[in-house]
Amino acid sequence: MGRCCKCNGRLLCMCLLPCMMTGHLLIYILVSVFVTISYSPPKITIHYIAPGISANSSELASYPLGPFWNLRLEDSALWNQLQHAWDRQYNPILRGNITGIMRKSKVELLPEIENDCVSDCVSRKCSVPRMHGLNSLPEQMKAFISSMHCREYPLLINQPGMCRRNNSSFGLDSPMLIMAIKTQVGNFENRQAIRETWGRSGLVKGESNKKGGLVRTVFLLGRQDSSTGPHPDLKNLLELENQKYSDILQWDFRDTFFNLTLKDLLFWNWLQQYCPTAVFVFKGDDDVFVRTDALLDYLHKRWEEHNLWRVRTNETDNDLDLFVGDVINNAMPNREPSTKYYIPEHFYKGRYPAYAGGGGVVYSGSLALRLKEVSERIRLFPIDDVYLGMCLDRLGLSPIHHPGFLTFDLPESDRGNVCAYRSVLLVHKRNPKQMLTLWKQLQNLPGQC
Numbered sequence: 001m002g003r004c005c006k007c008n009g010r011l012l013c014m015c016l017l018p019c020m021m022t023g024h025l026l027i028y029i030l031v032s033v034f035v036t037i038s039y040s041p042p043k044i045t046i047h048y049i050a051p052g053i054s055a056n057s058s059e060l061a062s063y064p065l066g067p068f069w070n071l072r073l074e075d076s077a078l079w080n081q082l083q084h085a086w087d088r089q090y091n092p093i094l095r096g097n098i099t100g101i102m103r104k105s106k107v108e109l110l111p112e113i114e115n116d117c118v119s120d121c122v123s124r125k126c127s128v129p130r131m132h133g134l135n136s137l138p139e140q141m142k143a144f145i146s147s148m149h150c151r152e153y154p155l156l157i158n159q160p161g162m163c164r165r166n167n168s169s170f171g172l173d174s175p176m177l178i179m180a181i182k183t184q185v186g187n188f189e190n191r192q193a194i195r196e197t198w199g200r201s202g203l204v205k206g207e208s209n210k211k212g213g214l215v216r217t218v219f220l221l222g223r224q225d226s227s228t229g230p231h232p233d234l235k236n237l238l239e240l241e242n243q244k245y246s247d248i249l250q251w252d253f254r255d256t257f258f259n260l261t262l263k264d265l266l267f268w269n270w271l272q273q274y275c276p277t278a279v280f281v282f283k284g285d286d287d288v289f290v291r292t293d294a295l296l297d298y299l300h301k302r303w304e305e306h307n308l309w310r311v312r313t314n315e316t317d318n319d320l321d322l323f324v325g326d327v328i329n330n331a332m333p334n335r336e337p338s339t340k341y342y343i344p345e346h347f348y349k350g351r352y353p354a355y356a357g358g359g360g361v362v363y364s365g366s367l368a369l370r371l372k373e374v375s376e377r378i379r380l381f382p383i384d385d386v387y388l389g390m391c392l393d394r395l396g397l398s399p400i401h402h403p404g405f406l407t408f409d410l411p412e413s414d415r416g417n418v419c420a421y422r423s424v425l426l427v428h429k430r431n432p433k434q435m436l437t438l439w440k441q442l443q444n445l446p447g448q449c
Contacts, residue, residue, distance in 0.1 A: 077345065077348055077349040077350075078347050078348075079348045079379055080348065080349055082379050083378070083379045086377055086378070086379060090377050121147060121152070121153070134346075137344060137346075137347075138342065139227075140257065140340075141342070141347065143256070143258070144258040144259070144382045145347070150253075151265055151380070153252050153262070153266065154251065154252045155250070155270075156223075156250040156251060156252050157238075157248045157249060158249065159218060159246055159248070159249060160274050162178075162247075162274060163178070163275035163278065174277035174279065175215060175216040175275070176213025176214050176215065176280065176296065176299070177204075177213055177214075177215045177278070177281070177282060177292075177295070177296065177299065177362075178217075178218065178271070178275060178278040178280075178282070178365075179216070179217040179281075179282045179284070179290075179292075180220055180267050180282065180283050181194060181218070181219050181285070181286050182220050182260060182263050182283070182285050183220065183221060183285075183286040184222075184255050184286075185221055185223075185234050185238055185255065186224070186234055189432040190432055191219055191241070193432035193433075193435040193436055194217070194286060194435070195245065195247075196436065196439075197289075197435050197438075197439035198291065198439065199217040199290075200215065200217070200292075201215060201216050201217045202214070202215065203215075204293065205293060206294075206297040207291070207293040207294045207296075208297055212293070213279075213296050213300070215292065217247055218247050218248070218249050218267075219247055219248050219286070220263040220266075220267055221238075221248065221249065221250040221255060222252075222253045222254060222255030222259060222262070222263070223254055224255065225255050225256050238250070249267070249270060251263075251266050257340055257382075260384040261381060261382065261383075261384040262380075263384070264375075264384055264388065265375055267283075268368055268369070268371060269372065271365070271368055271369070271372075272369055272372055276369065277365065278365040278368075279299075279303065279365050280299050280322075280364055280365060281363055281364070281368050282360060282361075282362045283360065283361055283362075283363075284359050284360030285360065285428070285429075287428065288358075288359035288360050288426055288427065288429060288430065289426070289434075289435055289439075290360065291421065291424055291426070294404075295362065298404075298425065299362070303320065306320040319364065321366070321367050322363055322364040322367060323356065323361065323362075323363040323364075323388075323392060323400060324356070324399070324400045324401075324405070325356025325357070325358070325360065325399060325402065326357055326358045326401065326406070327354055327355070327357075327398075327399045327400070328352075328354070328356070329354045330351060331351065331352040331355070331357075333351075343382070343383070348381070352386050353386075353389040353392070353393040354392075354393070354398055354399055355388060356388070356389070357385045357407055358385070358405065358408070358428050359407055360405065360407075360426045361399070361405075370395060371388070371391045371392075371395070375387075377394070378390050378391055402425065404423050404424050405426045406424055406426065406428065407426070409429070410427060418441050418442060418445065418449070419445075419448065419449035421438075421445065
């Protein structure tokens with residue numbers, strides 16, 4: 001009888017054990033589903049509204065955070081709809097029926113805006129895409145919209161031999177650093193101050209005096225913008241300047257704030273054709289000051305780290321994807337019509353991707369060529385820094401923040417202190433006189449501090 005009880009007890013345990021395990025598993029699944037449904041991600045505080053307005057003191061951030069790159073069609077926003085059409089066109093999953101997709105994109109999705117001009121962009125004879133509220137926009141936005149499909153402009157002044165070895169007295173194959181400076185025709189003083197200080201072309205030593213590199217500087221220009229008022233004709237002076245220094249690149253488009261993005265695209269085209277082996281590129285404005293020797297030290301370090309990584313991992317075919325600057329996250333479009341950064345709701349909706357703002361960034365030459373390629377699938381945007389962030393985002397890359405890029409300057413109390421510049425790579429902004437003064441003060445900086 002006792003043995004029978006023991007057998008029955010074991011049998012009962014063996015029967016109940018799977019039931020208990022199944023019950024626990026069911027409870028675990030129900031709890032997991034409940035937690036997943038009820039979970040909401042932590043809210044990220046918006047700390048920046050382009051170009052630098054605090055969200056705590058403004059009502060301009062009118063849109064919630066969400067993914068930047070989004071295939072969801074945004075109603076009434078011109079850029080979003082145009083980009084949506086391109087996203088569908090270049091989607092590899094949908095390309096099997098590319099004809100039908102493009103027909104649908106143009107006819108069904110974008111009946112009010114898909115009116116890309118097919119006339120000559122250089123002649124500037126172009127019809128404006130139909131857009132709600134277009135007539136109420138500022139002139140610079142209307143001008144941008146009328147030509148945002150135009151990406152190719154003739155070179156008026158070129159430097160085809162800038163990076164050729166037989167043009168170098170140093171026997172080097174290619175520049176360690178090419179500095180592409182955005183400027184305007186009338187900014188003679190800025191260009192000259194850069195040539196005499198941080199933008200000198202030639203063999204430049206690093207701050208440590210151990211390593212340096214060949215630096216080449218080019219200035220990126222468009223045509224004088226006659227729409228802003230009467231200007232003296234500076235064409236002959238610019239030609240004389242170029243004859244003396246041979247560092248001007250000028251294209252036949254209006255040199256306006258919203259056309260700064262064109263300088264990036266056209267420079268990438270030039271770089272691919274005339275200087276594809278440049279190791280690094282600095283892109284900046286003509287009112288910044290760069291500690292070029294310290295920048296070369298930083299770039300040498302990154303280059304050596306990358307080469308060491310390639311040897312260790314046997315990834316010898318991988319190029320360096322480096323993009324460094326003063327990175328801005330969670331930025332929203334500026335909706336204040338009185339600012340030059342104004343982006344109306346009818347043109348663009350959503351937040352901006354992470355981008356490096358201010359007066360300058362540095363990136364690898366190999367990445368520059370990839371940016372050129374991916375830019376062909378991204379609609380032009382009137383803020384050049386944001387557009388670079390869009391291109392990076394599409395490549396699946398993020399800009400690297402470096403605290404030495406001071407695009408909003410040093411604290412006022414430190415600007416006259418030479419030792420405060422020890423960790424600075426770039427500071428914005430400085431006029432020509434300040435560049436020359438600061439350059440003299442910073443000679444032999446390590447010895448002074």
